[in-house]
Amino acid sequence: MNRRHFIQLATLTSAGFALSGTCAFADWKVRRPVNIILPYKAGGGTDSYARAVASAGDGLFPVPFVVVNKPGSSGMVGATEAARGRPDGTTVLLTSAGSFLLTSMLRDTDVTPLESFRIVAQIGKLTTSLMVPYDSPYQSLDDLVADIKARPGQVRWAHTGNGGFHNVAGQGFLDSNDLDAVGVPFKGGSATRAAVIGEQVSFGMIGIQQAAGFEEQLRPLALNSDTRDTFMTDVPTFAEAGYDAVDVSSPIIVFAPKDTPDDVVAALEAALKEITSSQAFIDAMAERGNAPVYLPGAEAEANLRAMKENAGPIISALK
Amino acid sequence: MEIFAALASVLIDPIILMWVLAAAVVGMVVGAIPGLTASAAIAMLLPVTFYMQPLAALAFLYVIGKSGRYGGSIAAILFNTPGTAASAATQIDGYPLSRRGMSTKAMKVATLSSIIGDYVGEILLIAGVGIIAAIALKLGPPELFAVYFAAFVVIGSVIGKSITRGLASAALGVLIKMVGLDPISFEERFTFGSFDLTNGISLVPLMIGIFVLGEVFSQLEARGKPIAPVDAPDSEDTRAMNRLTWAEYKPCVPHVIRSSFIGSFIGMLPGLGSAIAAFVAYGEGKRRARNPQEWGKGALEGIAAPEAANNAVSGPSMAPLLTLGIPGSTIGAILVGVFLIHGIQVGPTLFLTQKELVYQLFACGLVGIAAYGLIGYFGASFVGRFILKIPTDVLYPVIFLTSFIAAYSARGNLFDVIVMVVAGFGGWLMKRYDFNPAAFVISFVLAGGAEETFRQSLLLSDHGVLIFVTRPVALAFLILGVVAVAARARTLGKQAKQASLNDA
Known part of the structure; x- marks a missing residue:
């Protein structure tokens, strides 16, 4: 009897959790692990964001988050692989979006942050x-x-x-x-x-x-x-x-391949919001002198477009 | 003295000791497998250490780095294929010895020299970590370029039989290194519109291709021909031949000491690493040797010099890493990641906030050297004999397969496998036509850093190349390089004269 009671209680509480705030990603039925492609080596600044997301996000979905390091060509190797990934939410790219944007502008790469991807959310910012x-x-x-x-x-x-x-x-x-x-x-x-x-x-x-x-x-x-x-x-x-400057920073953004469906992007966005507000994530970031900066996908995208405008003349001068 | 307290605390901690011992074994085995480098092994094992205590994680990887550098010599001596880039110089004299059935003796010399070199480096690190960091910091791009220049020249003097072919191999290495993005302006060079080439050619697959796959192809070609027995039967004679006496090791001692200091010095300069140390030490050793004509044919000193130097790099390369966060080697770069993952900020304050941990890590280094030294001195010949007993029909297919896995696993990139296969054919052809694969790989390693520091220097300078003359340390290294060339030219001239006398 005691056991049955406990199970009932457990089901009730977990259902309660699912209803409070997590409903946005509760109906996303994901079967394979979510691969977070990180286009830099393990141990760098952006890598620590990915690791913190993976550990703080453990248990949100029935599958784990897996960080996959794909370094090379100033981050373009990983970005290219992520853009070609299966657009079902099991492949996402976590990267320093300012560097990604500027590299794609400077080198006219095939894969670009605004055309090849959908922006899920911003989780941090490097200044x-x-x-x-x-x-x-x-x-x-x-x-x-x-x-x-x-x-x-x-x-x-x-x-x-x-x-x-x-x-x-x-x-x-x-x-x-x-x-x-x-x-x-x-x-x-x-x-x-x-x-x-x-x-x-x-x-x-x-x-x-x-x-x-x-x-x-x-x-x-x-x-x-x-x-x-x-x-x-x-x-x-x-x-x-007392001096002018150009507003260029590097937001840490999670991207999904272009054809990822709306409901999957929304589910991931909601999950990232939950992760970035968790104490585990905040603590992991504070150890490195960073603070989480969560922005929904639409806002992050608007900021990135504005940065593209600002940097345009400087990039053409550098070419 | 913090180090004694740290040593005591490490010695009474069985879990840490277990990890250090495991690292000594893993590093040695991985190093001994042709084509699997210590840094590749560390990169593969890195995720495991995320779940370990910080000290255990750091000590495990640090000791793998040490014993892996040593283990590379086993493959170099037995198979003429360096297990790591750092042992490419060891094969020059190691393989001829093992062809004469003296592989065990060669390995004993390698072990002793590695231990001495490693201890010299580690003790210099512990005694002078602060001073080393201060020196490393003052060396900017012009000084580093001058060191690269000196390394190029010294390596040029150990290039094999044909000088023109050696130089051609080195030039090819520089050319291949140019593929990819220009390090300063990020223009694409020699990429032919291929995206994969924008990242340049990676060292690990290139090296595996040239040395390992190239060797497998050569063996394939040699099939059917009677194989010259490399290992003599286990008789009383061979045992006597492989016994190492003090009289034999004594001439090696000055080389070991000099090389240990060369290695320590190169180790504290960021970005040069143990392969360069080994070649510089070999070149210097050969230049100063009483018996230079024996070097390259199986001189014990020719094993002692590079082995002492490549292990001496290990300790001092930690100084700029721990105090400034600049890794002195690929292994160092991975270790920075481990510190950060465990939430430890690498930098000057590390010695204030984590002093105990740092000294415990150094203590683990000291214990690790002893561990791989003991296992190596008594076990390397066993490992070697075991590998030699495996029929070549089994051994080479296994090596063939391992090389594919190793090339892929370094970055998880299929393009690297293509690079390795192409390099394999390249290495086979180079060997067949007497070009020098070692010169090719070393100049490939040096070219990138040399170009970067040269162009940084020009950007820093108000008067173009004069910056190399106005900075005293840079000037000293340039003069060293020029003197080495002059000395080499003189000995070559003498040899030529002697040869013509002999002809007459």
């Missing part, structure tokens, strides 16, 4: 910032700008590779303030950070979360965003420091 070595003579953005004006074309700055969102944001800042400095690409975030710390360059454009733990080696002077960072609250935005 770039202008950093100088700790012992740098520049105490503020004003000092740096004055020096670049005094020595046009002689100040060197580091970024993570041509056409990346750090590069476009840095070039956007220089262009909109009529400044002339030479950009030097390094391979990825940690190499760029090391070049700035080692004073190989005068400043660098680096993701704000990369400064965590390097407070005695680096000083962020300005953040390329309209609001301040959740963790590094004392870094002013470019606007607060």
Whole structure:
């Protein structure tokens, strides 16, 4: 009797859970695991988002989320594979959408974020910032700008590779303030950070979360965003420091192949909303200095289109 | 001294010890299988470590890296196919020895040299992690380019019998490396409109193709011909021949010490790695040897030098990784991921927040070296003899299959399998027509970094190439390279003179 009672109770509670808020994805009958294609190596910044989604989303569907790393060609190998994937919701792409968009613009790739995919939802956002070595003579953005004006074309700055969102944001800042400095690409975030710390360059454009733990080696002077960072609250935005900048960031977006049906996309969107608001996901992100930024698919898509407009002139100048 | 406390805490923890021991065995076996590199094995085992305690996970992968670098020498000596790129230099002298039935002796020299090199590197790391990081940080693109330049030149001096064919092989390696995206401007080069080629040719499938599949094809060709017995029967004679005496190892000692420091130095420079260390050490060793004419024909010193160097890389390469987050090798790059997955931020504050963990990891390294050393010294010949007892009809098909799996599993990409097969035919042809596959692969490895740092330097410079002269460390390495060329030219001149005298 006790056992029967327990089972009844369990059925009731789980039904209750299903009714409260989870109904949007409860009727999606998925049989195979959901493969999250991640177009970078395991262990990188975007990878940690995918792993956090997979562990926080465990149990939402009868099948698990599986992270599949497909690195290569600045993220285009994985994106191409995901675009060709079965459009039934069991293949999705989780990527740094700013880099994906800008790479597709710079290289005219066959697969593009807006034409080859449907946007499910945004789950996070990477923001770039202008950093100088700790012992740098520049105490503020004003000092740096004055020096670049005094020595046009002689100040060197580091970024993570041509056409990346750090590069476009840095070039956007220089262009909109009529400044002339030479950009030097390094391979990825940690190499760029090391070049700035080692004073190989005068400043660098680096993701704000990369400064965590390097407070005695680096000083962020300005953040390329309209609001301040959740963790590094004392870094002013470019606007607060009194300079124009181009609004380029890299939202972390989950994409589904173009022909994925509406109800499946809606179910995934609802699941991602639930995952990003869960404590497990928030904690996993906070460990790396990131905060979840959930946006529904339609809003994320509008932002991405706006970024495409903003970056257009800078990209054509880089080509 | 934190290290002694850490060592004690590791030695009384049976679970950690078990993982270290498992890693020593796994790394050795994986390294010994031709075509399976230690970094490929670590990449494959990475998902397993997500569910382990941070120290166990890190120690497991770190020790696999060490014992894998050593295990590669087993395949190099026995099959003339390096188990890892780092042991490509070991095969130059290792294989001739094993053809003379002295494979066990060769493996003992490799084991001893690996252990000494590894301990030198690890102790330098523990003693000077802060200083190493400070030095590595001050070396920018111009200095790194100068090191690449010196490496190119030194490797040029160990290129095989025909200098023109060796140079042609090296040039081909550079050409193949150019396929893909330009590292600075992201223009496509030699891609012929193919999307797969935009990613360039990956090292792992290329290496497996050239060394492993190429060897299988050569064996296929040799079928029907009587096979020269590589292993003599297990008699009293062969046992005596394979015994290693102190008198034999003594001449190796200076080479081992010099190579350990070369390896340690190259290890602390980001992005160079153990293959380059091994070749530089081999080149330097040969240049300074009292018996350079024996090198390449089965000199024990020719095994000791590269083996000490490639293992010495392991420890110091952790310094820029732990303190700055710059990986010094592929294995290091994977380890960064492990730290991050366990929520540990790699960087200068690591030594404040996770000091205990870092020293425990170093302690696991020390224990791991002893573990693979003991297993290797007494077991490598057993493993080797076991592999040799397998009939070639069984062994080569298995290797053939493994190479396909290894090529696919590195990135899960079918294009890599095509690359491997094409490289396999390429490697077979190169061997057949006396081109030098090792020179090809090494210049392929060096070309990418050399181009990137060269072009970064030019962007950093106000006066073009003069940046290499105005930065003292860069200048020193360039001079070293030029001196090495001059010395090589002099010995070649002498040899030519002697040859003409002999003719007369």
